[in-house]
Amino acid sequence: MTQKIIYMDNAAATRLDEAVFEAMKPCYFENYAVATSEFGYSQGLEARETLAEARASIASALGAAPEEFIFTSGNTESSNLALKGVAKALGNKKGKHLIVSKIEDFPVLQSARSLEKQGFEVDYLEVDDLGFVKLDQLEALLRPDTILVSVQHANHEIGTVQDLETIGRLCSEKNVLFHTDATHTFTRLPLDVRRIKVDLITVSAHTIHGPKGIGGLYVRRGTSLEKIADGGFQEFDLRAGIENIPGAVGFAKAVSLVTEEENARLKVMRDRLIEQVITKIPLVTLNGDPEKRIPQNANLSFHHVEGESITLHLDMYGIAVSTGSACFSRSLEASHVMMAIGGDHERAHGSIRFTFSRYNTMEEIDLVVETLANIVENLRRISPLGKQGGV
Amino acid sequence: MSEIKVDVRGETCPIPLVEMRKALRKASDGDIIEIMGTHPASLKEIPMAANALKVKIISEEQQGEVWTIKLQK
Numbered sequence: 001m002t003q004k005i006i007y008m009d010n011a012a013a014t015r016l017d018e019a020v021f022e023a024m025k026p027c028y029f030e031n032y033a034v035a036t037s038e039f040g041y042s043q044g045l046e047a048r049e050t051l052a053e054a055r056a057s058i059a060s061a062l063g064a065a066p067e068e069f070i071f072t073s074g075n076t077e078s079s080n081l082a083l084k085g086v087a088k089a090l091g092n093k094k095g096k097h098l099i100v101s102k103i104e105d106f107p108v109l110q111s112a113r114s115l116e117k118q119g120f121e122v123d124y125l126e127v128d129d130l131g132f133v134k135l136d137q138l139e140a141l142l143r144p145d146t147i148l149v150s151v152q153h154a155n156h157e158i159g160t161v162q163d164l165e166t167i168g169r170l171c172s173e174k175n176v177l178f179h180t181d182a183t184h185t186f187t188r189l190p191l192d193v194r195r196i197k198v199d200l201i202t203v204s205a206h207t208i209h210g211p212k213g214i215g216g217l218y219v220r221r222g223t224s225l226e227k228i229a230d231g232g233f234q235e236f237d238l239r240a241g242i243e244n245i246p247g248a249v250g251f252a253k254a255v256s257l258v259t260e261e262e263n264a265r266l267k268v269m270r271d272r273l274i275e276q277v278i279t280k281i282p283l284v285t286l287n288g289d290p291e292k293r294i295p296q297n298a299n300l301s302f303h304h305v306e307g308e309s310i311t312l313h314l315d316m317y318g319i320a321v322s323t324g325s326a327c328f329s330r331s332l333e334a335s336h337v338m339m340a341i342g343g344d345h346e347r348a349h350g351s352i353r354f355t356f357s358r359y360n361t362m363e364e365i366d367l368v369v370e371t372l373a374n375i376v377e378n379l380r381r382i383s384p385l386g387k388q389g390g391v
Numbered sequence: 392m393s394e395i396k397v398d399v400r401g402e403t404c405p406i407p408l409v410e411m412r413k414a415l416r417k418a419s420d421g422d423i424i425e426i427m428g429t430h431p432a433s434l435k436e437i438p439m440a441a442n443a444l445k446v447k448i449i450s451e452e453q454q455g456e457v458w459t460i461k462l463q464k
Contacts, residue, residue: 308405309436312412316443382435 003318011355017209023253027246054252063192070235074215075183078202079107089224095145131160153182158288159297168197187258210254214247267295276369324351399428407433
C-alpha cells in the first residue's frame, strides 16, 4: 500500500499546516515555561502573554472578548463543560431540563445522557429529512425550568447548517442558555456572537489544520457555568490544569490561516464531487441540504451497497473516507444522524462521507469519483439488487 | 517466506475483507496468505481487492460451501 494517499476524512482529523508547526515550535524549545502570575519569573510572564495573544486572536474570530474564551483539550471537553457546567451551576437553582437535538455529535449526546442518569430531564429535538431541527418543536419544548438548549452549528456527518439566529432568539426570549457545537463550522462559516444570541460555543483546532488536543469554549460574559474538573484556577477558574500553550498558539495560527478564498475553493470541490457522483453513478442519494451545508462536506448514500465495503475498497486505492454504517462493531447499529433524518437502514449503511481540506485538489476529486464509480459498479454486480448475502 | 492462514468461515461482509487486509499488512513481500471462508460475496470481493492492491492471486478453490483463496504479497 505505497500509493499516494487521498485523504478525504478531514472532519475526523486534518493534516497539520507547516506554518502552525513552526508557530508552535518556540513554545517547546525556547520558552516552555508555564504561564505564571505577575509575581513569577520572566519566562512565565512571557508564556502568559503568548497565551493571552492566542486567546485574543481566536476570540476575535468569534466577535468575542478575550476573557470570554477558554482553552480546553478539544471539542469533547468543551461540550462536556458546556452541558455539565451549566447543569452544575443551575441544576439546583433554575431547573433540571435540557433540550438537545437528536443529531448532535457524541460529546453533546453522551453528556446529555450522563446528566439524565443524574436526575436531569432531557428532550431530544427532532430534525426533518434534511437534518434541520424542528423549530416549532423547540419552541413548544422550552419551559421555565429549561436551563440549556444545545444545537450544533452544522452536522458532523451530513453537513446541514442550522439556523442559529432563530434558535438563539427563541432561547433568549425564554431566558434559556444556548450552546452550539461549532467544531465543523468554526472559520468555515461566519459565526459572530455580537449578531447571534448564543451563550456557549464549542470549537476545536483539529478540523482546521491545527494540532490535536486543543479546543476552546466561548462563554458569554455572565453565563452561569461551573468547572467540572477540580484543580488549579486556570482559564478564569473554569478549566483547571496546566495550559497547553503550544496548542493555543497553534490553534490561533490555524485560525489565522483560513481564508474566504479557501472556503470558496472547498465549496467548489464539494459541489463538483456531488455533481459528478450523481451524474456518473446510478441510485445515489445526497444526504443533507444541497445549499445550507458546510463547504467541506459531501455525504452520499449508495443504494444496495454497504458503506464499509466501499470504504475498504477505496482504501485499497489509497483513498480515505468514512461511512455512517457500523458493521465493524458487529452491532449493526447505523448512524444516529442518518436514522434521525428518516433514512432507512439501507440508506444509512450505504452512506459515505467525504470531507475536504486545504490539501485536496480538483484532480483528486475526479480520481475519487472515477475509482468510486468502478467500485460501486463491481460491488453491485457481486450483490445484485435484493440478493441474499450481499456485501 | 511464510504462509499466513486466515480462517473467516462463517463470517460475512465486510469481515473477510478486513481480515485479508490485516493479514496483508502483517505479511512480508513474498509471503503467501491463504484465506478460507464461506460467504459467497467475499469470494468475488477478495480477488477484486487483491487486483486493486496489485497482489498476486495464486489460486481460488471451492469445496462445497467452503472456498479458499491463496494470495502472494
